[in-house]
Amino acid sequence: MRRGATNAAQTGAPTSADVARLAGVSPATISLVLNGRASKVRISDETRDKVIAAAAQLGYTPNHAARSLRQRRTNIITFVLPTLDNPYFSDVVRAAQTAAQQHGYAVSVIPAKTKPGEFHALSFLQGAAFDGIIVAGRENCTAPELRQLAARGVAVVALQEQSPDPSIQSVSVDLEAGGYMATRHLIDLGHRRIAHVTERLHEPGTRRDRLDGYRRALEEAGLAFDPSLVLTAENTMAGGSKAIEQLLGPGMQRPTAAFMYNDQMAVGALHALRLHGLSVPDDFAIVGFDGVAIGQFTAPALTTIDHPREELGRLAIEALIGALEKRPSDVREHLLPVKLIVRESCGGGKTLLPRRQPRTRTR
């Protein structure tokens, strides 16, 4: 039996044909009107109003899959994050979402931690239910799947990593400068044994990093680089705490300060120091990295390196949409500046004058 009946009975959702029938026009007209192409003087006001009324009456919404199939685009941009734990990305994604919406794109987030050895978490993305993808996390950024996606025409932007593939853009903050500023701040405050706690990563980085800045600052001050002062730990508060435990353990020639991978790990560090009865900043100084909200609420408040997180998100979206809409850009890599925020965890920010101001933006 041929069924001319409305599809709504089967799926619960009215189709453009349903609307067309109700309005007494063809499906093509529905499309024209609802996509605003009616403005090109093509559809009469009368028809337009009929269509809009019919669509409203039926509660019609275009089928996403059909539209994507036909147009070869989804208007969705996906953000791949290693974890939802870190409020850092919350700020980045929020700004990205705002920017994306202005261009007619929706943003969705997929938490995916690519584990070394295991199959890459990104493989399921191949279906490409999105037009573009912004990837954070070193392991995710270096996944071979990304290059495949790029080869298929999906626009790809890597956060904080540089890809050998020229079609993959990157948007980053200047981690090296941040590492330098953090370490330099501690040196200026008189510290000579300065530890650096970093994230345990299983892929080699592609860009100059916190550690490079740390080394540059030491070198500049004529301090020897001591590998035993560089620890890796899990990127969590507990990880930061453990690293400090280790630093304070027996047999260690204790540092007097630590530059932590991020504010989250710095919170853990403060905790460990407290447990050891050490006062911050009097007995031990801590510098964080990121500038996320929590740093203002710790005791003591965190001195940290602030990232322009909103700008990072906005820029990532703009780079992505540029690529998507084939506006060729000569800029393959965007590098954003960071700035030192002096709070309490290193002490006397206001009394001791730094010898010179590292490059930074000031409000």
Add this chain to the structure above:
Amino acid sequence: MRRGATNAAQTGAPTSADVARLAGVSPATISLVLNGRASKVRISDETRDKVIAAAAQLGYTPNHAARSLRQRRTNIITFVLPTLDNPYFSDVVRAAQTAAQQHGYAVSVIPAKTKPGEFHALSFLQGAAFDGIIVAGRENCTAPELRQLAARGVAVVALQEQSPDPSIQSVSVDLEAGGYMATRHLIDLGHRRIAHVTERLHEPGTRRDRLDGYRRALEEAGLAFDPSLVLTAENTMAGGSKAIEQLLGPGMQRPTAAFMYNDQMAVGALHALRLHGLSVPDDFAIVGFDGVAIGQFTAPALTTIDHPREELGRLAIEALIGALEKRPSDVREHLLPVKLIVRESCGGGKTLLPRRQPRTRTR
């Protein structure tokens, strides 16, 4: 000119027809093999291998839009969160993702804060690029769009809220019990003026809440409910901080303890108390709510009400997939228990015995 040429040239992605041509079979066979329906003795091993080889050679991946259109399903479940800020959801989503993957679904997250008055942030979801949706946040849960989605056949699960629509399931933790336990704990510790700081929400709740538990505990202890002790604030650390400021302001008959909406706001509370030179727990006690990681790292560590966040995520997915696959369930609402975790922010958890143990799970 008719083009029989491979589509790969146009989009960068090979189609099933391309694979079929290379393997010397029909597109239907490709589908059969690649979807594992070959196991039904229908395809010869030889053909199967040819197909697999051809697909691998081309790097073929099925087009998501086409497949969704044909099958009327996407295998994607979307999580709508009011914000990515709160690590609470990080735990929930992680567990949900694990559970979903076991059933062959991918999870994506959309941060959407429905603002009262403004148009509902969920409206853009109408396209339904997903099979089911799990919604958190009161404003999101009460959005009329949800009922439309449900009517269209999208499975919907609300977190912490009950919908009048019977097709919308709910998965919640027992907030009322948590409120009771938190308040009761403070009462048992000798507090008589106990404040409650809650989130500023613009929609009426649909379920018994922290506040109800708070009132029940007061009542049971013969303490009068004092509306001036119940404050609303923004659900952030800063919001918690401000609320406490207000409580300590001039002209206030100060409480000696506060039960905070969640751990995040409790962190802000600790900060404000510190600024006022009050010692926690000696001068003022704080109970949090949630049990997120940060509570272990504050000074003092937070006494809190722990939620089974993993179970919440897992259950939400299972309820959703049950609905999706039309396994009818008589359970429309799932209620999960909470438990008190005594740390430092209320003092003497170990010395003072609660008069009776509220219902809770113990590990």
Add this chain to the structure above:
DNA sequence: ATGAAAGCGCTAACAC
């Protein structure tokens, strides 16, 4: 100014 028709890439029914 509008309609007819083709087709995006896939899969489910039905032939053979």
Add this chain to the structure above:
DNA sequence: GTGTTAGCGCTTTCAT
């Protein structure tokens, strides 16, 4: 066992 065919719901020439 495998190929043929139809069609999911939409948009987009092209005709009228």
